[in-house]
Amino acid sequence: MWHATVAYDGTAFRGWQIQPNLRTVQGELQKRLRLLLGQPELRLTATSRTDTGVHALDQHINFAAPCSPDLSPESVRRTLNRWLPKDVQVRDMGFAQPDFSARYDSVGKAYTYVVYNGEKCHPLFSRFVWPMRRELSVPDMQEAAAHLVGEHDFSSFAVNPKREIATNVRRLFRVEVSARNGFVFFNVVGASFLYKMVRSIVGHLVYVGRGAARPDDIIGVLNARDRSAAAASVPGVGLFLAKVFFEKDEWQTYEPQLPPFGWQD
């Protein structure tokens, strides 16, 4: 099984998942890989099916295709990068075990959400943040965030929770809030997530941060198991899929990368 990591600026994509007549990350990658490998049926699987506007620093994908000595993963990666537009990049490519699944073998994911909390974000960063002028209390958001760590029923923090799914119980390893130069970063690390869970959590933390609810009210919101008990979710523009974990406990030593990430390449 082939295994690759991908980064993208989500602004001009209608999310990860392929859709007819819409520009999606899966669509852009898959059509080029099919041509490049001569595999018209090739299909990509990703760890996270990111929504419209959501960015990724470390999306993982897998696909089945024959191995050939003429086509090393490194040469495929290089050619693919030349063929791809500049808002998506393949960062690594290699072979995994035959049964590897980027989706089912991952044991955790880290998301970073970025709010610009000030008058106006610098135009060079504005496509990667959600702007919020009203001053947010970081200590209050930190206090509320701490109540979300651990195993809980997150029905109150999932948009359209899928009732057919057996449970809305999920485990969050870390929910952290920090601020720097007007930017507020939300680092949410968990084993798995419900639909729009990170954006719903950040939406409620921002609600707490601007004083509309007390930090420990979030306990009652969790217990309500009802989406309408929590505040509205925040838009995709500030959300990054920051890291995917395949090793147990890898999340413990993870250092959140804070967009726009200085000069790492």
Added chain:
Amino acid sequence: MWHATVAYDGTAFRGWQIQPNLRTVQGELQKRLRLLLGQPELRLTATSRTDTGVHALDQHINFAAPCSPDLSPESVRRTLNRWLPKDVQVRDMGFAQPDFSARYDSVGKAYTYVVYNGEKCHPLFSRFVWPMRRELSVPDMQEAAAHLVGEHDFSSFAVNPKREIATNVRRLFRVEVSARNGFVFFNVVGASFLYKMVRSIVGHLVYVGRGAARPDDIIGVLNARDRSAAAASVPGVGLFLAKVFFEKDEWQTYEPQLPPFGWQD
């Protein structure tokens, strides 16, 4: 006279200068200032009429409008920023002398051009760089750049040099090349510039950097006083108007800001 500084992501603008039915920075600013100040004839003057796709960290503008105790520059700036789209920001606003001109009172400008010299730029930075896969020799470009410092006839480095202008002699204070993490930065500081002069200079330095000409060939290119003696110019995507100087010798202590500029706000 009012005096303001403006930053913008040039990607979605057809440059600074107002044009009918095209989205320009002057157009976006001017129509909102006219409404806000109730001055339908208000006109903006900028230090640099940046081209399509060119970014600005420190564009300076001036405009004539009545002063009123109800409309402090600070309150105008705040309202204007709320009204403006997210790719342009007014950073400072105040009153200058009645005869102040952002264009004619400036004594120098610093431009930064950014090349991504590697396989593929990270998607978060790709809208602010010109990509060049072939490896560039920084020492060769530095050697060539040194020949451009000082007063020269820059006819070879101006696209469509305006023949009606008395002279194509210009003074460059600094032409510096540095590299970091795959990015190559060109810092060009001068008293004034011919049309597309920075992009023509960088185009030729890149030509030297990839070994197509020897560094000291640039002396002959300068002496030719003929645009066709130099290599093609580079596109606007990597160009930033980085700083405008109004004080003599201010350029000497200027520290180039390297996009994406870490976390300054």
